[in-house]
Amino acid sequence: MTSSGSGGLSEVDYEALANLRYRIRKFRQFSTKAAEKLGLTPQQHQALLAIKGLRSGAQMSVSMLAERLFVPTASAADLARSLEEHAYVIVDVKQRRRPILRLTDKAEEILRRLTPAHLYEIREMAPELLLALRVLQDHRRMEVAAWMQ
């Protein structure tokens, strides 16, 4: 039985954490496959989404892309070049110091095609995700709640 020792870590915690990560992996897996079907690497897709998801007015530079994707600047630069080569972005070099990446119509179209399936997948995984989060937030209360119904 669930021994919640002095460390405060119970088997319930581990199970919930493992489930949470499983759901995340499953979502990534789905997203990777979906992107690849349209000829994008997962990184390219995430980059496009990161640009698209900026509040209107905000502009995406290489270094900002690096921050948002948690990759070194060098990797973000590689990525930016590949996005440009595939005509997913145009690089606005009005100010050459901090070139701005702008989505092309091609990229917008791809996002329009990819996103609905993602929203569907998210709604699928949401219940399990929320359950795991709740358990990790306070599983003791959850256990009581489970008893009560």
Next chain:
Amino acid sequence: MTSSGSGGLSEVDYEALANLRYRIRKFRQFSTKAAEKLGLTPQQHQALLAIKGLRSGAQMSVSMLAERLFVPTASAADLARSLEEHAYVIVDVKQRRRPILRLTDKAEEILRRLTPAHLYEIREMAPELLLALRVLQDHRRMEVAAWMQ
């Protein structure tokens, strides 16, 4: 302004989706670094957690590991061997057909050290994650709610 056209995709959706993925990446980034500090690759950590998170009684085989991590069986076998080499698991070959991976005390200790920080990180990201999920579930209601306060 947020044009939610016939496609049903608004800028709010994209922003929420981008934020959701940003949070997931941030968590992964944290987890990767934390695991590496203890000498584990991210994959090794996820494998250990997947084993630890099994409901008591359940047993982890190579093929099951492959399923849970969404990797080919070959990759799971590589991983299993590396886990054994580092003495994170012992391979129970009572039935040689489907060897069972069991966590060693070393692995248990590592999980005990890694997990609290992960729970903390999860509690950190939870609010933003939940917000994004709610927006994607039904952002129109959210906008109204935002007006009202």
Next chain:
DNA sequence: TGATTTATATCGTATCACGATATATTTGCG
């Protein structure tokens, strides 16, 4: 202008994950 700082680009390399294939074990059936 020349020096300094900051941002991006280039390039070689090490790592890793995977596909193809081989091996081992169980099962089924004559």
Next chain:
DNA sequence: CGCAAATATATCGTGATACGATATAAATCA
């Protein structure tokens, strides 16, 4: 029993990719 078929795991070579180190370019400021 023994041999074939099915299933699970192991091995190995290779291509992709991400990254560190380094170079280049632009802005800032004295």
